Amino acid sequence: MGLLLIIGYVMNTSQWNTVTSAPPAETVNTIGELLLTRWLLPFEVASILLLAALVGAAMLARRSRGGEEA
């Protein structure tokens, strides 16, 4: 609760430099294009991360339930 009060106090007393712009009409198209052009390398790294997490989780979960040899 105290932390929430501190965050709220800082939030209310600080000056955010906001720009007032109209919200873009559609963002899905732009996000998809950005993901495959400018953020292509992080996108691929994220796919490798997901694959590694899948394989790692499967190995961790399988080894304990199977035999006790490993």
Next chain:
Amino acid sequence: MNHLEVYLLVGAVLFVLGLFAVITRKNAIAVLMGVELILNAANINFVAFSRFSSTSLDGHIFAIFVIIMAAAEAAVALAIVLNIYNNLKTVNVDEASSLRG
């Protein structure tokens, strides 16, 4: 209702609730749920700042990557919890404190 502070307040409430869950819960699954709450609070802040203080969509892209990372983290953490339960017969994070190999 279309101010930056409204979204920041929602993010702050989510973050404090997640931190509260991480600190006070004894069940490992509940601790993981608290971690997810914290990550979603960060996502709300990313998108809100990206919407209100720039014209690019970089915050949205970063929120997508945070979601991807949260998925990988949840998969690995649930596998670890499964292993802990198989080895120690408990998911209580206070009792699972032995480090014997």
